[in-house]
Amino acid sequence: MSTSIYLITYLSIIIFMAVIVKRIIHYVSNPLHVRWELYPVAHEGERASYGGGYLEEVDWWEKEREFSLIGELKVMIPEILLLKAVWEHNRSLWFVTYPFHLGLYLIVAFLGLLVFGAIAQLSGFSLSEGGPLLKAVAALTNLVGPIAFILSVIGSAGLIYKRITDPGLRNYTTFEHFFNLGLFILTIGTAILTWLFTDPTFAVSRTFIAGLISFKMTPINSSVFLLQALLAAFTLAYIPTTHMSHFFMKYFLYHDIRWGDEPNINSPETDKKIGVVLNYPVTWSAPHIAGHGKETWAEVATFNPTAEPEKVKEEVHEQKEDD
Amino acid sequence: MSKKKMIKITDISKNTDKLASVANEDLMPLPADFEEKEWDKIPESTSEKYACILDDLNILQIPKPLTKEDEEDLVNKFIDGMRKLFSKEDNWTFLTILETTMEHCAKCNTCSESCHLFEASGENEMYRPNYRTEVFRRIYKKYIKEEPFAKWRSGDIDLNWRTVVRLGELAYRCNICRRCAQTCPIGADNALVAREIRKIFSQEMGISTPELHEKGSMYQLKIGSSTQMNQIVVKDNVEFIDEDFSDETGYQFETPWDVEGADILLIHNAGEIMAWPENIAAFSIIFQAAGISWTLSSDLAAYDSINYGVFYDDVQFARTAILQAQAAQKLGVKKIMLGECGHAHKALTVIADRVLPEPLKIPRESCFPLLRDIVMSGKIKFDPERNNFPVTLHDPCNITRLMGIIKPQREIVEKLCPQFREMHPHGPFNYCCGGGSGYAIMTRNNIPEWRFKIAGRKKLEQILNAFSDCRGPETKKYVCAPCSNCKGQMRDMFERYELLEKEQLTYSGLVELIVNAMVDVKPGFIKWEEDY
Numbered sequence: 131m132s133t134s135i136y137l138i139t140y141l142s143i144i145i146f147m148a149v150i151v152k153r154i155i156h157y158v159s160n161p162l163h164v165r166w167e168l169y170p171v172a173h174e175g176e177r178a179s180y181g182g183g184y185l186e187e188v189d190w191w192e193k194e195r196e197f198s199l200i201g202e203l204k205v206m207i208p209e210i211l212l213l214k215a216v217w218e219h220n221r222s223l224w225f226v227t228y229p230f231h232l233g234l235y236l237i238v239a240f241l242g243l244l245v246f247g248a249i250a251q252l253s254g255f256s257l258s259e260g261g262p263l264l265k266a267v268a269a270l271t272n273l274v275g276p277i278a279f280i281l282s283v284i285g286s287a288g289l290i291y292k293r294i295t296d297p298g299l300r301n302y303t304t305f306e307h308f309f310n311l312g313l314f315i316l317t318i319g320t321a322i323l324t325w326l327f328t329d330p331t332f333a334v335s336r337t338f339i340a341g342l343i344s345f346k347m348t349p350i351n352s353s354v355f356l357l358q359a360l361l362a363a364f365t366l367a368y369i370p371t372t373h374m375s376h377f378f379m380k381y382f383l384y385h386d387i388r389w390g391d392e393p394n395i396n397s398p399e400t401d402k403k404i405g406v407v408l409n410y411p412v413t414w415s416a417p418h419i420a421g422h423g424k425e426t427w428a429e430v431a432t433f434n435p436t437a438e439p440e441k442v443k444e445e446v447h448e449q450k451e452d453d
Numbered sequence: 454m455s456k457k458k459m460i461k462i463t464d465i466s467k468n469t470d471k472l473a474s475v476a477n478e479d480l481m482p483l484p485a486d487f488e489e490k491e492w493d494k495i496p497e498s499t500s501e502k503y504a505c506i507l508d509d510l511n512i513l514q515i516p517k518p519l520t521k522e523d524e525e526d527l528v529n530k531f532i533d534g535m536r537k538l539f540s541k542e543d544n545w546t547f548l549t550i551l552e553t554t555m556e557h558c559a560k561c562n563t564c565s566e567s568c569h570l571f572e573a574s575g576e577n578e579m580y581r582p583n584y585r586t587e588v589f590r591r592i593y594k595k596y597i598k599e600e601p602f603a604k605w606r607s608g609d610i611d612l613n614w615r616t617v618v619r620l621g622e623l624a625y626r627c628n629i630c631r632r633c634a635q636t637c638p639i640g641a642d643n644a645l646v647a648r649e650i651r652k653i654f655s656q657e658m659g660i661s662t663p664e665l666h667e668k669g670s671m672y673q674l675k676i677g678s679s680t681q682m683n684q685i686v687v688k689d690n691v692e693f694i695d696e697d698f699s700d701e702t703g704y705q706f707e708t709p710w711d712v713e714g715a716d717i718l719l720i721h722n723a724g725e726i727m728a729w730p731e732n733i734a735a736f737s738i739i740f741q742a743a744g745i746s747w748t749l750s751s752d753l754a755a756y757d758s759i760n761y762g763v764f765y766d767d768v769q770f771a772r773t774a775i776l777q778a779q780a781a782q783k784l785g786v787k788k789i790m791l792g793e794c795g796h797a798h799k800a801l802t803v804i805a806d807r808v809l810p811e812p813l814k815i816p817r818e819s820c821f822p823l824l825r826d827i828v829m830s831g832k833i834k835f836d837p838e839r840n841n842f843p844v845t846l847h848d849p850c851n852i853t854r855l856m857g858i859i860k861p862q863r864e865i866v867e868k869l870c871p872q873f874r875e876m877h878p879h880g881p882f883n884y885c886c887g888g889g890s891g892y893a894i895m896t897r898n899n900i901p902e903w904r905f906k907i908a909g910r911k912k913l914e915q916i917l918n919a920f921s922d923c924r925g926p927e928t929k930k931y932v933c934a935p936c937s938n939c940k941g942q943m944r945d946m947f948e949r950y951e952l953l954e955k956e957q958l959t960y961s962g963l964v965e966l967i968v969n970a971m972v973d974v975k976p977g978f979i980k981w982e983e984d985y
Contacts, residue, residue, distance in 0.1 A: 140508070160552070160872065161545040164807045168635055169857040169881040181881030183857025188822045189788070215638035220563040227561070297459055301578070302587055304561040305605040376639045381738040383553050383640025391857075394806050394814065401811050408810060409544040412768070415533070416659035418671070419768050427545075431771035431808070436675035 135359045136338075136347040142363035148380055157382050161405040161410070167391040172205040174391075191395050206384070218342060223299075226292050230285025234319075236278030239337075243271040244332060248340035257336075270330050276433065278349070279322045286314040301412050310372060317361040327429040329350045460578040465619045466611040472579060472619055473508050479575030481910055484917045485924075488952050489906050492899050504618040507646055508579065510899040512625040512892075513651075514584075515618050515660055524614035527658075531617045534657030535597055538649055546767050546808075550642060551649050554586065555593050556642040564633035569884045569911035570626065580907075582633035582643040585623045589614070589646055624650035625662070628908060629764065629890035630850040634766050648890075649893070651765040661765050666889045668768040669761040672891035678723040678757035687710075687756050689731060690726050691749070704972045708737045711784065718786040719747050720777060720801075720821070722794035722937035723757035725896075729940060731978070732793060735964035743827040743971065744860030748784065755780030758797035763804065764891045771859035774805040779812035779953070788816040790823065794960045795936035797854060819852065821935070824967065828868060834972040837869050840979075842929045844870040845919040846968070847912070847943075848883035849936035857881065862935060862963055870933075870972045876915040878881035884911045886934065887933050887940025901945060909946045916958070929981050937962040953982050 165285040170181040175196035177183055184190050208214040216224045247257050247267055257268040271326055290311050329335055334355050341348035350356060371377070376383075394400045408428040414420060417435075425429045460473055477489040492509035504518070505511045518524040537543035538551065554914070562703050565571055565581045572582040572849035575973050578584055591610035594603040610616065633641040655661040669679045673753035681688065699705045708714070719740075727730040740881050749756055760769025778801075781789045791798045802817045825835065844868055850860050859880045866873045884899040886893075887909025892900065905913075920930050934940050943960040959981050969978040 149867055157549065157553075160549040161541050162807055163549040165545045165803050166550055166642075167545070167803070167855070167857075168631060168857075169854055171857060174857065177860075177942065181853070181857060181861055182859040185858050186861055187817070188818065188826055190818060190822075191816045204821055209638065215636055219566055219636045220561060223561055223563065236551055240714060295896070298562055298578075298581070299560075300567065301459065301461060302562060304560075304582060304608040306607065307560070309605075320647050339823075352965060357847065359966075373557050373559055378561065379553065379557050380639055383557065387550055387553070387642075388640050390825060400935070406680055410545055413543055413639040414656040414658050414768065418654060418659070418666075430768055430811075431775055434772065435676050444558055 131353075131357060133347050134349040135350070135356050135363070136341060139342060139359060139363045142367040145367035146370060149367075150191070150375075153370065153375055153379060154382075155170040157379070161407050162400070163387075165390060165392075166387055168388045171203075171389045171391050172202045173199070173389060175201055178205075184393075189394065201383075202389070215386030222296075223292060223390045226285055228285070229281045230286075230289055230314075233278050233280070233282030233285050236274055237282060238277050239316075240271065240275045240361075243267055243274060244336055244339050245343070247271060247336045251336060253343055271336075272330075275332055276322075280316050280324065283322065286311045286318070290315075294379060302396050306372065310374065313365055317358070317365045319328055320361055324352070324355050324358045328354050344435070367421055456873035459889060462587050462591065463610065465913045468615065469506075472504055473509055473577055475508070475574045475577050479577065481573045481914070483914050484921070490933070491900055492626040492902065495798050495898050499578045504614075504757065506615060507619045507622040507626075509687060509893070510903050511622070511897070512895065512900060513621050513654060513660065513662055515621055515654070517963050527614045527617050528612060530658045531621075531653060532596060533611070535592065537657060538653055538980075539593070539597055540928070544652075544767075546647060547645065548644055554641040554646060555590055556640050558583070558586070558637075559639060560589070562649070562942060563625070563637050563638055564641075564643060564758040567632045567636040567886070567888070569632070570628070570907055573907050579623065580626060582627075583595050584685075585620065585650070586628070586641075586643045586646045588623075588649060588938060592616070592620075593729060607846075614848055620650060621654050621660070621722070624648075624654070628850075628885040628887065630885035630889050631854060632850075632882075632884070635854060636804060648764070649731050652767060656768060662891065662895065664894045665761045665765050666769070668765065669759070669891075669894075671931055673754050673757060673759065673761075673771075673773055677755075678706070680722060680723045680727050680757065680758055681772035682726070682756075684751040684753075684756065688722065688751055690730075693738065694726070694730045694733050700730065701743070702734070702918075702944070702968070703737065704738055704742075704971075704974050704980060706734075706737050706741045708733070709748045709811040710748075711751055714745035714785050715788045716735065717748070717823075718750055718755070718781045718784055718788070718789045720751070720758035720799060721791060721792040722759055722793035724759070724915060724941070725794075725939050728944075729937070729961065732735060732962050735968040735978070736792060736802075737963060738971070738974065739824065739827060739833070742833050742971070743830070744821075745819055745827075746830070748786065750780040750784060750911050752776070752780035752783065758791055758794050758795055758801070758826075760800035761891060763796050763800045770800065770804065771808050774808060775800055775813065777801060778805070778809050781815045782813060786815065788818055790820050793818055793935040793964065795851035795938060798849075798858075814877055819856070819861075821852070821858055821861040821865075821963070824963065825864050828865050828967060830833060835869055835967075835970040836972050837871055837970055839970045840870045840966055841978055842931055843874065843920055843923050844931045844933055845874055845876050845916065846879070847876065847886060847916075847932055847936075847939055847960075848879055849934070849935040849939050850883065850889055852936065853883055854881045862933075864886065865963060866966065867935060869966055874919055876919045884915055885938075886912045886939040886942040887946070888938050893938045893941035893945075901949070904942060905949045907947050909942055910943075911974045913946060913950070917956075918958070922959070924956065926955060927958045931957070931966075931979065932958065932960040933963055933966055934960050955980060 170178050174183045175198040178201050184195050257264045293299050409426050412430045424433045503514045537929050568582045574580045591608050593598045594607040624647045629644045631644040672679045759772040864956050891905050
């Protein structure tokens with residue numbers, strides 16, 4: 131039984147990674163999009179503090195542009211760690227979505243601690259009898275795990291409550307929202323039961339992870355733990371296939387779109403991309419686009435459908451002569 | 454009486470007379486009492502021809518389907534267009550941005566409170582930024598992407614002719630100011646969805662608003678300007694402006710045309726020439742006084758910076774931008790400069806950046822940085838006492854939130870206007886004037902009333918609050934709105950609520966304030982009505 135769970139866990143990790151890679155490849159292989167930035171653009175250095183940018187300068191294309199990584203981090207860190215936008219614009223939701231997200235972040239940290247402990251274990255160290263670092267890792271694991279579980283479950287339940295009771299949110303809530311949140315409650319609830327009744331020091335969890343890392347697939351004799359592992363494997367594989375993929379796609383939405391203010395100056399690569407998209411075929415059917423024998427974006431965009439400019443030019447010429 | 458009710462996503466497809474109506478009782482309160490009119494009945498001449506089933510107005514003129522075949526045809530054409538919207542060839546311009554909004558929105562409604570339309574309408578569900586997107590997303594998942602289990606994953610939707618008509622109209626209940634996108638924790642963009650729906654109607658179905666298309670971008674391509682001024686008329690009009698304002702200001706100036714090799718090609722919104730000639734004069738006076746090498750162009754579309762394609766059609770957008778860049782190339786100027794027009798700023802400077810091929814990549818910039826440098830340079834003498842009246846600054850969305858040009862205009866008003874005060878919020882977090890994305894030029898049926906009591910309501914509140922210490926007709930007040938579209942909205946809104954009479958409130962641009970403070974110009978360049 132436990133071998134099957136090991137194999138399912140490997141599969142779920144592969145699916146998790148594959149879906150992420152697929153989504154990223156899909157995004158980056160899309161054609162060049164037009165600029166659509168939105169200020170404040172965080173990397174604009176000092177100017178970012180009031181929402182300004184390089185276009186505030188005369189002859190901006192001749193000046194060195196500021197790019198502040200610290201500026202980006204100053205926005206992204208509070209946004210990711212504290213959900214700042216929700217705090218500022220949707221406070222009542224923040225009180226339930228923040229515990230949920232913080233719980234998930236802590237679960238990632240908890241898994242990191244487990245992996246560290248498992249590697250130590252595989253290297254011949256004992257967490258309970260090791261040095262201060264290993265003891266600290268063991269203690270932290272014991273502390274972070276339960277807190278993470280409880281926060282996630284409280285957050286998930288709070289989000290379900292909010293989505294049922296808030297008429298504005300209920301209108302936009304689909305079965306998938308309840309399924310996702312229910313899945314978290316079920317998976318993490320099972321983890322809480324495992325912790326309470328089977329694995330209070332997470333020794334079994336660490337052994338399972340060591341078995342995964344070493345490919346030894348050490349047998350696990352706890353059915354509640356195996357159920358937890360099965361649910362966790364399913365959840366892991368499932369997350370990136372849903373809108374929750376925003377956890378990694380947010381990078382592109384912020385850096386490539388919202389803050390994508392890179393001008394096309396001395397950029398042969400961008401010029402090349404523009405050359406490609408301008409040669410794409412256009413199949414829009416409206417009369418001002420179709421039916422003029424123009425097939426590509428370059429042809430359509432340089433064609434004047436009014437067919438009258440020449441006539442207007444003649445009239446203007448005649449008017450000039452009359453004057 | 455309040456007509457507020459919860460509107461469900463699926464209500465958009467239902468066989469009802471209309472989806473929603475905003476009652477006066479539900480409107481966001483203002484810091485002053487203004488009498489609001491009830492919605493007029495949509496004229497029969499309109500409702501007989503066009504499908505008016507969304508609310509109390511008709512903006513997008515979708516022909517009313519008369520037969521079952523018409524209804525099916527409408528749906529099929531919409532679906533064809535939607536498929537193209539999600540193809541990389543037909544929509545390379547925005548595909549990536551649209552897809553990410555379709556896929557990653559958590560439907561948390563964090564964007565709702567940022568929307569001035571949602572707030573002003575008393576939180577009418579139809580105006581929630583995510584309502585339109587959610588309908589569109591459900592159609593996308595079910596009919597375009599054909600996602601397995603789409604009905605339970607993303608929610609169900611019935612795609613019938615009513616859904617199509619209402620969604621099309623709903624795309625014209627958004628100013629595309631992108632304030633909602635600014636607040637989204639994930640980076641989804643509901644405003645873009647409104648624009649993309651407009652594109653399906655225009656680019657595939659041949660349906661758009663006459664003001665933006667037939668009388669807008671098509672006139673610009675045909676005659677040279679949506680104002681219908683050809684190159685002879687526009688030059689004549691500017692010549693008159695030069696003469697009139699030289700006399701009035703005592704400052705002799707001449708606006709240069711078609712000067713080859715000039716440093717700057719300045720492109721005005723040609724609407725200024727017709728409606729606000731003092732703006733054209735002010736630019737010419739300032740540039741001449743500062744010794745700038747500049748010119749206007751009389752080439753097709755190059756004496757009118759408008760590019761209405763930005764609001765509804767990528768092809769029309771590209772055609773106009775290319776004509777403007779070609780004019781600059783022909784004159785051999787060093788750069789193109791945009792006058793006081795927000796959408797023109799964004800269109801030519803930013804969006805066209807990845808549309809213009811190499812030979813047309815002439816640098817493009819806003820007029821505000823140069824104006825700031827001129828004012829700060831000491832080349833022109835100013836007397837700020839001439840601007841000693843309360844002034845507030847409206848931030849056009851396209852220039853601030855979408856381009857990050859915040860400080861130059863502030864440095865100018867801070868130097869030249871002793872009683873300058875900010876609106877709140879301002880800069881990139883400003884509120885739209887209510888005329889954004891094309892409405893400022895629309896005067897059909899209930900559209901103006903909608904612009905005032907819903908779309909412009911938040912801006913009106915901001916303006917009144919900015920002058921809370923000097924309300925009433927005793928003190929002359931000035932809203933600096935450096936954008937033609939915003940000025941059009943303010944002109945009509947101020948007139949509707951009689952703000953000149955009740956508050957001595959006027960509006961105009963930034964260059965007018967600069968010239969008003971110039972020592973070499975006769976005092977009184979800016980006028981309140983009784984000064985005329």
